[in-house]
Amino acid sequence: MTLVIRPDPADGTAEHPCHILVAGVGNLFLRDDGFGPEVARRLAADAGRAVPGMLAVDYGIRGMHLAYDLLAGVDILVLVDTVPPDALEANSPGCIRVLRVGREDLDGAAALDPHGMDPVAVLGRLRSLGGELPLTFVVGCVPADLSEGIGLTGAVAAAVPRAMVAVVDLVTNPNREGAPCA
Template identity: 70%
Template sequence: MARRRTSLAGAGPVAGRVPPAARILVAGVGNMFLRDDGFGPEVARRLAADPAGVPAGGAAVRVVDYGIRGMHLAYDLLKPVDVLLLVDTVPAEGAAPGSLRVLQVRRGDLDPAAALDPHGMDPAAVLGRLRSLGGNLPRTYVVGCVPADLAEGIGLSDPVAAAVPQAMQTVKQLLAGQVPAG
């Protein structure tokens, strides 16, 4: 089973807005076989199936459940993307399980020498190696949830499952150009 680690802990609070008429990729990442690590894919699946849709506001929005397919995400980022919204778990840093954090990732937050595992997903490694693959880091945000349980197993813990609708709303707010506080 491919394990992954989330190493975007150095990313900072959100600044700025999602530009109108942008090409936006909403990427759910995580391993559904590691309980709460399946948060990102669950949010992406629900957003894609939401009958109300995601507000585009003139933007071209794609919602994709990448799971642990880091190379797939890397290759998709070689196509023109103006804004990347990653949905993933994030380190607690004192917050309770199920808490949401919105971060902005900048090039300086990433290690360009990070090893890119073709059979796994480390978002920081994927984004850090993007330039070496011929791409550029788009404006990147993380809608992250603090996990309660990353043990092997299927299904989100209660606090993380309860955070899914709020994460969906946060993604929609970002897409509408309203950066949530936090």
């Protein structure tokens, strides 16, 4: 399920619409790795959180689909995924982190696997496919369990609404440095 909110011609945004892609990535068969797709699905279903120009998509493990959608032109990309804990979060499943991704973060990216999802590889190879890295953020959650199985653990399921708020805050904050659509 995807949600697309078109600009309202009456409010003047139709002339310069912002194209925002919220990409939920991860493997729902690996328990908490399904966090990104769950956030994207809920954002797509929640019209109350709709932002003009925002498209929320559950990409799962479809890296090539994400690459092709980025080539169509995106101003802001928000990847929603699990992230490894940092030193302070080692025992904090469900902790949400917001990171900004720049070209320098993608140096040495792995080869793009047409049958898998490695966000670093997708973004790192974007230029070789004819595209440019848009303003990019990651809304990440520290997982509790990445073993085989379906369903998020309690701590990660509880983090989904907080991640949804973080995504909307990122794409609507007019004070965001470098925002092309502010």
